[in-house]
Amino acid sequence: MITPVLLAGGSGTRLWPLSRRSYPKQFAELTGPVTLFQATAERLSGAGFAPPLVLTQSDFRFIATEQLAAVGIDPGAVMLEPEGRNTAPAILAAALWLRREAGEEALMLVAPSDHVIADAQAFQEAIAGAELAARRGRLVTFGITPDRAETGYGYLEPSQESGVGGPVPLVRFIEKPDLVRARALYESGDYLWNSGLFLFSAGAILEAARTHAPSLLARVEAAFAAARADLGFLRLDPDTWGDAPDISIDYAIMERAGCVSVMPVQAGWSDLGDWEAVRRAAPAARSDGVALSGAATAIDCRDSLLRSEDPRLQMVGIGLEDVIAVAMPDAVLVAHRSRAQDVKAAVNALKARDAAQATDFPRDHRPWGGFESLVTGDRFQVKRITVKPGAALSLQSHHHRAEHWIVVQGTALVTLGKEARLVTENESVYIPIGETHRLENPGMMPMVLIEVQTGAYLGEDDIIRYEDVYMRAVGE
Structure with a gap:
């Protein structure tokens, strides 16, 4: 069995405004009816695969488990990174977990969860072709056969040995090139794109880390040893995790190790690293090169992406x-x-202006459902709140705001002080400043209400929680 390790903690900004720190691209429906994260999990499930190990950040833990449940996948474990430290610490933490659960020889397939692979069958055949080398202690990386000169990817130089359909020794990694060199690499036909996908045993990658990155491994081991269980999640220790260097697995280990092989793949891969990559990967792109999504119309356009998310x-x-x-x-x-590729500069410019749009998604996802702000003014805010069937918000109060709830769909069970009562469509309830309250959905369908907040301060951190089934901190 091969254990998929799904890296889902990134918060990339190159696909802003759809991808933001509070809701990154792996959880968005970018190229089809399921999210990139769901598509990755489905691609690495079934015969030959163990339940996946997911690595993500605390803010995304409920999103990840909810999305897996929606496609019928039960994770083997969900490990929470206290902060993003790049791929090397995350992969080593996964290897420590797998070694503990299944032993040194257990195979792990490391897969970023924000990539797209059009031909899942071809990719699974490549995994099967690389499995024997990984079981023999090789660190296998998957190299993508280029179809153009690309400056956004790193390259791999495989040896010219015949792999007979399997991996061959890797000569070297090549940094992202300029356009002139990218053309030369592509036209030579001898180089592959670096996909960031890996297959190796837990013991092999840990031994390589012990040889080439011992201080990194020591910090990850300390964070893993001090990890604690939390509602089915495994939280790595924040103090020791924060001491680990922010470094990729390529820089920390793969470029230094002498036992690296590369498996060539032709499977319609893209890391969807920018909007141009999304345009190229669009399944319904037209002959004029136009890709449309949502409420978008193109008239006499060429080689463009038009996308409306509302x-x-x-x-x-x-x-x-x-x-x-x-x-x-x-x-x-x-x-x-x-x-x-320059969208990140726009995000930085918005951050410099303290624009909330730089990082905050318009819809705030919560384990019980979510909300979106409809109108904001001086001392008031109007929200639409959706609560999933059977879900409940925490028992809470606010220092600075009062709330008025109007149910517009379904039925709410509202606790106000010591009293609980049902509030149905077109009915409302008022929550004074400082009053304890809770909102629940006892029905079988989503419940929607309009919330009007009034007060001197309307921030999400103005919450005192008394009871919470999700064990969240303030602001979560």
Whole structure:
């Protein structure tokens, strides 16, 4: 059996405004009816695969488990990183868990959960072709056969030995090249893209870390040894985890180890690293190179991406060429597709202006459901709150705001002080400042209400929790 290790803790910004720190791209439906995270889990499930080990951040723990449940996958474990420290610490923590659970020889397939692979069958055949080498102690990386000169990826130089359908020794890693060198690498036909996908045994990667990155391994071992269980999650120790260097597995180990092999793959892979990559990977891209998503219309356009994430916002492009346009309810991106890699600069500019749109998603996801802000003004805010069937918010109170709830769909069970009562559609309830209260959905369908907040301070950290089935901290 091979244990998939799904890396789902990233908070990339190159797909802003859809991907933000509070809700990154792996949990979005970018290229189809399921999210990238769900598609990765489904691709690595079934015969030959053990339940996946998921590594993510605390803020995403309920999103990850909810999305896995939606596609019928039960994770073997969900490990929580106190903070992002790049791939090396995360992969080593996964190897320590797998060694404890299944032994030194247990195989782990490391997969970023924000990539797309169009041909899942071809990828699974590549995994099968690499398995024997991994069982013999090789560290196998998967190299993608290039179809263009690409400056956004690192490259791999495989040896010219015949792998007879299997992996071959890796000569070297090559940093992301400039355009001139990228063309030379592509035209030579001798190089592969570095996919960030790996297959090796838990013992082999830990032994390589002990040889080439002993101080890193010691810090990860300390964080893993002090990890604690929390509602089915495994929280790595924040103090020792924070001491681990922020470094990729390539830099820390793979580029130094002498037992690395590369398995060539042709499976329609993309890391969806920018909006231009999303345009190329769009399953319904037209012959004119236009990719449309949501409420978007193109008239006489070419080689462009038009995407609306809100059905109420109709996007229309006329006579556009080489344009990326993405509309969210609270932000719009328009860029030349040759500048798709520069979106991070826009996010930094918004952060410098303290714009909430730089990091905060318009819909706030919670384990019980979620909410979105509809109107915000001086001393008031209007939200739409959705509570999943059978779910409940914490028993709480607020120092600075009062709330007025109006149920517009379903039935709410509202606790106010010592009294609990049902509130049905078109009924409302008022919660004074300082009063303890709780909202529950006792029904079988989602419950929706409109919340009107009034007060001097309306931040999400103005919450005193008395009881919470999800054991969350303030602001979660």
